[in-house]
Amino acid sequence: MASLDRRDFLRLGIVAGPAALVAGCGWDGGPLVKSKLASMSRLNDWVGENILQSSKRLATVYPPSARSGTMPGYFISRQVPTLGIAQPWALEVGGDVKAPTSLTLEMLQQLPRVTYTVKHHCVEGWTAVATWTGVPLSVVADLVQPTERARYVRFDSFDNGYYNGWDMASAMHPQTMLAYAFNDRPLMPDHGAPLRLYSPIKLGYKLTKYLTKMTFTSTRPGGYWEDQGYPWLGGI
Amino acid sequence: MTESPNPRVRRHHGLVRLTHWLNAIVLTGMIASGLQIYGAFRHFGSKEAQLPVPNPFDGYTFPEAVRLGGWLAGGLQWHFALAWPLVFTGLTYLGFLIATGQWRELLFRPSDVKPAIEMQLYYLRLRKEHPPQGKHNALQKGAYTFIMALGAISVLTGFAIYKPVQLSWLTSLFGGFELARYWHFVAVWLFIAFTLVHVGAVLLADRASLPSMITGWYKGKFPSHG
Numbered sequence: 001m002a003s004l005d006r007r008d009f010l011r012l013g014i015v016a017g018p019a020a021l022v023a024g025c026g027w028d029g030g031p032l033v034k035s036k037l038a039s040m041s042r043l044n045d046w047v048g049e050n051i052l053q054s055s056k057r058l059a060t061v062y063p064p065s066a067r068s069g070t071m072p073g074y075f076i077s078r079q080v081p082t083l084g085i086a087q088p089w090a091l092e093v094g095g096d097v098k099a100p101t102s103l104t105l106e107m108l109q110q111l112p113r114v115t116y117t118v119k120h121h122c123v124e125g126w127t128a129v130a131t132w133t134g135v136p137l138s139v140v141a142d143l144v145q146p147t148e149r150a151r152y153v154r155f156d157s158f159d160n161g162y163y164n165g166w167d168m169a170s171a172m173h174p175q176t177m178l179a180y181a182f183n184d185r186p187l188m189p190d191h192g193a194p195l196r197l198y199s200p201i202k203l204g205y206k207l208t209k210y211l212t213k214m215t216f217t218s219t220r221p222g223g224y225w226e227d228q229g230y231p232w233l234g235g236i
Numbered sequence: 237m238t239e240s241p242n243p244r245v246r247r248h249h250g251l252v253r254l255t256h257w258l259n260a261i262v263l264t265g266m267i268a269s270g271l272q273i274y275g276a277f278r279h280f281g282s283k284e285a286q287l288p289v290p291n292p293f294d295g296y297t298f299p300e301a302v303r304l305g306g307w308l309a310g311g312l313q314w315h316f317a318l319a320w321p322l323v324f325t326g327l328t329y330l331g332f333l334i335a336t337g338q339w340r341e342l343l344f345r346p347s348d349v350k351p352a353i354e355m356q357l358y359y360l361r362l363r364k365e366h367p368p369q370g371k372h373n374a375l376q377k378g379a380y381t382f383i384m385a386l387g388a389i390s391v392l393t394g395f396a397i398y399k400p401v402q403l404s405w406l407t408s409l410f411g412g413f414e415l416a417r418y419w420h421f422v423a424v425w426l427f428i429a430f431t432l433v434h435v436g437a438v439l440l441a442d443r444a445s446l447p448s449m450i451t452g453w454y455k456g457k458f459p460s461h462g
Contacts, residue, residue: 036317037310037313037314038313040313040317040320041313041316041317044316044317052399052402053402057401057404059401059404060401060404068282068283068284068285069284069285070284072283119413121413123276123308124308125273125274125276125277125417126277126279126281126282126283127282127413127414128282200401201402225309228309229312229313230308230312231312235401236398236399236401236402
């Protein structure tokens with residue numbers, strides 16, 4: 001076999017470089033690259049949380065007339081997740097808190113409420129303006145009094161195990177709420193009835209619907225899509 | 237063929253060559269992962285009300301061979317990871333131009349308009365002799381100023397759609413989230429158009445400029461240009 005001289009080697013490099021690049025397209029990166037990409041994603045989360053995010057900055061509020069004609073909704077179950085007629089529902093609030101509690105819809109509706117018309121940003125790239133009504137998450141936090149250990153909030157649902165983890169600052173943001181009404185009407189099953197998380201400062205996939213549990217925790221929870229590679233922070 | 241009388245001259249600093257090729261690779265990855273992300277919503281605006289902007293790729297799925305990431309999450313990971321080296325090489329190059337004063341040879345000014353027209357006439361063979369020039373002719377200056385501005389606009393529109401609430405001032409500068417996303421997409425086609433002209437000019441007008449971007453040494457028709 002003839003040995004490759006330097007010139008041949010260069011030629012090989014010139015051909016192999018672009019060929020490797022072309023072969024790389026449409027490919028997910030393999031396990032090694034995947035873990036590197038995941039680390040970069042965590043770095044971006046850190047920058048997003050600590051540099052690009054202000055807990056005081058409010059999302060633009062629109063007049064109700066600016067509402068979009070449709071507000072696409074989705075769930076991961078095969079059918080719209082609903083509660084049985086006789087099935088009692090209450091939001092369990094616990095974890096690293098001094099006073100864990102369980103709140104029925106009536107109890108939540110008696111707490112201070114907020115209403116705002118804001119723009120929804122989906123990770124896919126579309127937007128939609130809608131009006132949401134509910135109780136600010138910070139109000140519920142005041143009820144249960146998170147301990148100093150609490151750094152994150154985990155949200156669980158009855159939509160086939162869908163869940164999310166949030167940074168505390170975003171959870172306590174004045175526009176983050178537990179919503180029970182959409183466009184002035186009670187929340188319907190396609191939008192997460194009876195209760196969903198809503199905030200204009202996160203992408204749609206962070207806004208857990210069909211809530212069952214809210215847990216303050218010291219360890220960072222993952223999330224249904226986040227575990228598959230979506231940015232964990234999802235802050236916008 | 238006789239030995240060329242053209243002297244061998246030093247043309248490109250190592251930092252310029254390094255950032256040039258790094259940028260070529262990173263930008264390819266940015267565009268490929270961007271086309272993957274576009275596939276998740278192949279329109280502009282909201283779901284039911286589209287922006288009244290021209291988009292020949294409305295509803296179009298780009299072939300797998302030009303996409304990077306496999307699916308939306310993979311595309312996003314690549315895009316947000318490569319954004320770092322893209323910005324880093326861009327700033328390094330810009331810093332080099334400022335530190336060495338070389339930006340003067342690249343910035344297109346109003347006084348370059350007339351020589352640019354003369355140069356265009358020369359390329360169209362409507363003018364016989366090559367107009368006098370410095371390191372770069374006026375058309376090249378226009379192209380390089382344009383590409384730097386395009387790079388800056390790509391990064392800024394990128395941030396505008398990455399953080400439309402936290403950086404809302406930037407997002408509104410580009411006409412809001414939906415339009416900023418559109419300009420970010422338009423930039424892709426301008427980059428591709430630039431690359432075609434850039435590579436075409438190298439191959440047709442001055443082939444010796446290609447090895448000079450690799451080795452730093454230029455040996456060709458225009459040794460006086462720098």
